[in-house]
Amino acid sequence: MKIRDIEFDHPWQTTPTRLIQFGLEFLEEYTKYHDKLVAFLLIDVGIESLFKIYLSLDKEVTKSKVSYEKRQKAIKGSFYLLVETVKESTADQIDNDIFEEVKYYHKIRNKLYHQGDGVLPSKINLRKYGEISKNLLKELLNVDLFPSGEFGDNLEEINEQMAQTMYAGQVAENLNKLRHDLSGIVGCLRPEWVKRSFVDQVHSIWEEFPDDIDDDPRVWELNNLKRDPKFNKLLNREIEDSWFIKESVHDIHFLYLALVLQQIGKIDDKELENYVSAGLFSESRSSQVYIMRDGLYQWRREEFEGEREEITNDLIKWMESVQQKIEDLLDSKISCQEE
Numbered sequence: 001m002k003i004r005d006i007e008f009d010h011p012w013q014t015t016p017t018r019l020i021q022f023g024l025e026f027l028e029e030y031t032k033y034h035d036k037l038v039a040f041l042l043i044d045v046g047i048e049s050l051f052k053i054y055l056s057l058d059k060e061v062t063k064s065k066v067s068y069e070k071r072q073k074a075i076k077g078s079f080y081l082l083v084e085t086v087k088e089s090t091a092d093q094i095d096n097d098i099f100e101e102v103k104y105y106h107k108i109r110n111k112l113y114h115q116g117d118g119v120l121p122s123k124i125n126l127r128k129y130g131e132i133s134k135n136l137l138k139e140l141l142n143v144d145l146f147p148s149g150e151f152g153d154n155l156e157e158i159n160e161q162m163a164q165t166m167y168a169g170q171v172a173e174n175l176n177k178l179r180h181d182l183s184g185i186v187g188c189l190r191p192e193w194v195k196r197s198f199v200d201q202v203h204s205i206w207e208e209f210p211d212d213i214d215d216d217p218r219v220w221e222l223n224n225l226k227r228d229p230k231f232n233k234l235l236n237r238e239i240e241d242s243w244f245i246k247e248s249v250h251d252i253h254f255l256y257l258a259l260v261l262q263q264i265g266k267i268d269d270k271e272l273e274n275y276v277s278a279g280l281f282s283e284s285r286s287s288q289v290y291i292m293r294d295g296l297y298q299w300r301r302e303e304f305e306g307e308r309e310e311i312t313n314d315l316i317k318w319m320e321s322v323q324q325k326i327e328d329l330l331d332s333k334i335s336c337q338e339e
C-alpha cells in the first residue's frame with residue numbers, strides 16, 4: 001500500500017492525515033524490525049494531532065457543544081483529558097468504546113516509547129489501532145484514506161480476522177509482559193545485553209540473513225553458514241546450534257530466556273520451544289495454527305477453535321511459570337534488588 005495523493009479540502013486536514021498515512025504504510029509493508037515500532041508510534045501521534053486539530057476548529061465546523069475554554073484546556077493538557085474532551089464533543093457521533101481503545105493503545109505506546117527494551121507491538125494491536133485511526137480521521141475531519149476499490153474493500157475481511165484472533169491476542173499480551181520481565185532481569189545479569197547498541201547489532205544479523213518458512217532449505221543452510229559466525233563473534237562464544245542462533249537474532253528475548261534458564265539450572269529445549277510457539281501463535285489468524293512441536297514448525301490450515309483455547313491456556317500457564325522463575329531469580333540477586 002503506497003501513500004496516495006489526496007486533494008485536501010481544508011488545510012487543517014493535512015498534518016494528521018499524513019502522519020496516519022505514513023503509519024499505515026509502515027503497518028502494511030514493514031520488512032525490518034523497527035518498522036512495527038515506527039508504524040505504531042506514527043499512528044499514535046497522528047491520532048493525537050487529529051484530536052488537537054479537531055478541538056481547535058470552530059463550533060460551526062465541528063458542531064461541538066463543548067466550550068472554547070474547555071477545548072483549549074484539553075489541547076494543552078494530558079492525553080487522557082484530550083481523549084475525554086473529544087469523546088464529549090462527539091457523544092452523538094462516535095461510540096465511547098472507540099475512545100477507551102485509543103487510551104488502551106496509547107498506554108502500549110508509552111511502554112514502547114519510554115522503556116525502549118526491544119518489545120514490539122503485535123500485528124493484532126497494530127492493525128486494530130490503524131483501523132481506529134482511519135475511521136476517526138473519516139469521522140472527525142471527513143478524510144477518507146481508502147475509498148471503495150482501494151483498501152476499503154478489504155475492511156470486512158480485516159474486521160473478521162481481528163474478531164477471530166482473540167486467543168492469539170491473549171497470548172500476545174502475556175508474551176509482551178514476559179518479554180518486559182526478561183529484559184528487566186537480563187538488565188541485572190548482563191547489562192550490556194539490553195543496551196540499544198547491542199540489541200541493534202543482534203537484529204542487524206537477522207536483517208542481513210533472514211529466514212522465511214517458505215524459503216528453499218538450501219537458503220536456510222546458506223544463511224546459517226553466514227549468520228552463525230557473526231553471532232558467535234558478537235557474543236564471543238562458540239555456539240554450534242544454528243536453530244538457537246537463528247531464534248536469538250530473530251527475537252533477542254529468546255536469548256534472554258536462555259540466559260535466565262542457564263542461571264536457574266540448565267537450558268531446557270522444551271522451554272525454548274514453548275517461547276517460539278508463543279511467538280508464532282500470537283501472530284496466527286483464525287484459519288491457521290502456526291506452532292512448534294519438538295523443534296519443528298507445523299503449519300495447519302484448519303479451524304481449531306477448541307484446540308486454540310487449549311493451546312492458549314497452556315502457553316499462558318507456561319509464561320506465568322517462567323515469570324515466577326524470574327521473580328525467584330530476582331529475589332536471589334541482592335545486587336539487583338538494591339538497584
